[in-house]
Amino acid sequence: MNYKFSDKFVRLKPSAIREIFKSLGTPGSISFAAGNPNPESFPVAEMKRFADEIFENEPVAALQYGITEGYGPLRELITARLKRVYNIGAPDDDLIIVTGGQQGIELSCKVMCGEGDVVLCENPSFIGALNAFRSLGAKLAGVPLDGDGINLEALEQALKDTPRAKLLYTIPTFQNPAGITTSLEKRRAVLGLAKKYDILILEDNPYGDLRFSGKDVPTYKSMDAEGRVIYCGSFSKILSSGMRIGFLCANKALIAKTVVAKQVEDVHTNCLFQMICAKYLSECDLDAHIAGIRELYRKKAGLMLDALDRFMPREVSFTRPEGGIFLWCTLPDGVPLGEFVRRAGDKNVFVVPGTAFTADPDEPSQSFRLNYSMPTDEEIVKGIKILAEIAKDMIAKA
Ligand SMILES: Cc1ncc(COP(=O)(O)O)c(C=O)c1O
Structure with a gap:
């Protein structure tokens, strides 16, 4: 059957993030791609x-x-x-x-x-x-x-x-x-x-x-x-x-x-x-519950920022959030984002490319999103080290 979808939907692509979810089954994979809250936040x-x-x-x-x-x-x-x-x-x-x-x-x-x-x-x-x-x-x-x-x-x-x-x-x-x-x-x-x-x-x-x-x-x-x-x-x-x-x-x-x-x-x-x-x-005391989540994310964000400061080449810039669950990294010009994301995926580390978030889906991006609410502390350090190695290698070759 050749379905004739509506004009509005024919152009819509599935969310890149939901698509990345599908490749996360591999044991040992580290996902910085999701936007999920940590399950510890569920009472x-x-x-x-x-x-x-x-x-x-x-x-x-x-x-x-x-x-x-x-x-x-x-x-x-x-x-x-x-x-x-x-x-x-x-x-x-x-x-x-x-x-x-x-x-x-x-x-x-x-x-x-x-x-x-x-x-x-x-x-x-x-x-x-x-x-x-x-x-x-x-x-x-x-x-x-x-x-x-x-x-x-x-x-x-x-x-x-x-x-x-x-x-x-x-x-x-x-x-x-x-x-x-x-x-x-x-x-x-x-x-x-x-x-x-x-x-x-x-x-x-x-x-x-x-x-x-x-x-x-x-x-x-x-x-x-x-x-x-x-x-x-x-x-x-x-x-x-x-x-x-x-x-x-x-x-x-x-x-x-x-x-x-x-x-x-x-x-x-x-x-x-x-x-x-x-x-x-x-x-219940929702404010006290939220205080616990803030503390958890404060630690995880701190750990990720610390790992980025220590391992990421200084040509890669990143935001320093004061809350929430994401930070945003930007590769220097000349380092192709698509290849970086692919190589990370090959090493079982998943990030979302900035192209998933642009108002114009054809607009290029040098950035990728990292989530710190879901990965374990060990995964944060190990995953950032892997991303940093790939970035170093690609910057050297750019
Ligand atoms: C900025 C923003 N707005 C809205 C939502 C939707 O949240 P929900 O529909 O789960 O309330 C999300 C979910 O990740 C979000 O990141």
Whole structure:
């Protein structure tokens, strides 16, 4: 059968990262490719106890259809936490529970962008979001990232050049893939540009709770006085990624439209896990749990940075994240990235090439992403040594 896929999907490639997952079965392989949280971050015993209690006491609520906006007690608990931790929540804001941040990103674009409208994004950016925008027929305009966030001159130029720009998608804190955090000054300037050119900001913040050094920077949403920011959060990196619970907080009018769009997609987010999540938030100390994850990632990031400092040739540069789960390495010009990634794979060390994260899939890259949340301490040191040997050899031959 010769299937004639829709124009939107015929161009979409499978995520390079999911593809790399398929080659990870080999014993002894070391993966810096995944974006998974460390399983130590899953509170298994509590989740089991809450699931048992729910099936004992409230089985119908867990098994029946729920409402699209989300499980009431969970919405209240998240709203309160957003206010307490991030000072987010204006009087005319509302909140919807979504099936992971991934769905929140996709729904936001779906309700705001028509075919041919443009989403501006950091370049590089999160592949799941880029593919969601592409799948909706939106056009992408990538804006380069500096060490302190999106390049402001390039952003303003893109806004001038792109009359159909509707949305700026940004991951301001511990960016995926680059591990970079946007400075407060830049956030203020970006908000000013969004106002000047009248676009919305979609602030994606799944890693914001995972700071292990430096000082918190206020979110865009907390500085938003006019309903211009859609805030997307997730429990994937702090409780469980398989649970698939995220949320959007935005002006009521935006959330009302998002509710309609979600009804079409999946009616509502999984009731049992919303109830388990609500019990966790009301009965356990999430902040203490997060403190444990931060400590784990502080150690792992430190170990990886230390190994990079010791073994990687100094022509290779890398970011020094203050939180989150990724860092971003850049090879010098003249060292072909594709060959580097292939040679690493031949030695059973897996990294994701920067080409997987570019707004324009044909744009070349000299960078690759390293994840430190999943590998063991031994794997981090051994894997970085292997990458450093390959880099040394290739630099010598370049
Ligand atoms: C930047 C970013 N946004 C959103 C997501 C989606 O997270 P989830 O759908 O699991 O909440 C991820 C997942 O890795 C991510 O890295």
